[in-house]
Amino acid sequence: MTRKSVTAQYPDAQPELPPRSRGVIGLFEENCTVCMLCARECPDWCIYIDSHKETIPAATPGGRERSRNVLDRFAIDFALCMYCGICIEVCPFDALFWSPEFEYAETDIRDLTHERDKLREWMWTVPAPPALDPGAEEPKELAAARKTTEKLATAAQPESQPPAQSKPQPPAQPESERPDRAESQRPARTESERPARGGATEPGEGES
Numbered sequence: 001m002t003r004k005s006v007t008a009q010y011p012d013a014q015p016e017l018p019p020r021s022r023g024v025i026g027l028f029e030e031n032c033t034v035c036m037l038c039a040r041e042c043p044d045w046c047i048y049i050d051s052h053k054e055t056i057p058a059a060t061p062g063g064r065e066r067s068r069n070v071l072d073r074f075a076i077d078f079a080l081c082m083y084c085g086i087c088i089e090v091c092p093f094d095a096l097f098w099s100p101e102f103e104y105a106e107t108d109i110r111d112l113t114h115e116r117d118k119l120r121e122w123m124w125t126v127p128a129p130p131a132l133d134p135g136a137e138e139p140k141e142l143a144a145a146r147k148t149t150e151k152l153a154t155a156a157q158p159e160s161q162p163p164a165q166s167k168p169q170p171p172a173q174p175e176s177e178r179p180d181r182a183e184s185q186r187p188a189r190t191e192s193e194r195p196a197r198g199g200a201t202e203p204g205e206g207e208s
């Protein structure tokens with residue numbers, strides 16, 4: 001309030017957009033598997049996808065043939081799009097990205113439907129992802145790959161390492177000092193088997 005307002009003379013002065021601004025959607029066609037998740041989750045139904053199936057011959061003799069989806073058309077009608085970003089969030093293969101470009105106004109509303117080739121061109125304007133925080137945890141994919149590499153390196157080491165030293169054994173006792181094995185293995189008497197006080201003898205004692 002203490003200084004005058006300044007009007008940016010657009011288009012001579014380009015605005016400074018935030019790094020996560022939502023301008024237009026770019027398509028990375030190589031990652032698209034035609035799963036149709038983006039088209040089904042779009043609340044405006046502004047995504048149009050056409051595809052067909054191709055049969056891949058077996059890689060080995062006697063193997064099974066496989067089929068894959070081939071993308072024929074991928075179009076987004078930006079006259080209907082409300083830039084909610086649901087299509088980008090639900091894409092499981094990272095085929096859709098936000099681009100900060102916003103200068104794609106048209107005089108004809110039909111030209112706001114961008115086909116696959118046009119969406120591919122927007123990918124060149126997608127900024128690189130920000131660097132990770134130095135104090136952040138290591139990604140799970142990198143941690144799993146590192147552990148696998150360490151296991152393989154450990155298994156590939158030659159078995160030339162010296163054996164672990166065993167604990168020293170105590171010296172053996174002489175035969176005279178060893179307790180009688182039969183005496184040590186004799187079970188202890190119970191209360192019922194012990195002789196009663198007052199001079200009573202066990203059964204069998206005193207008989208000639």
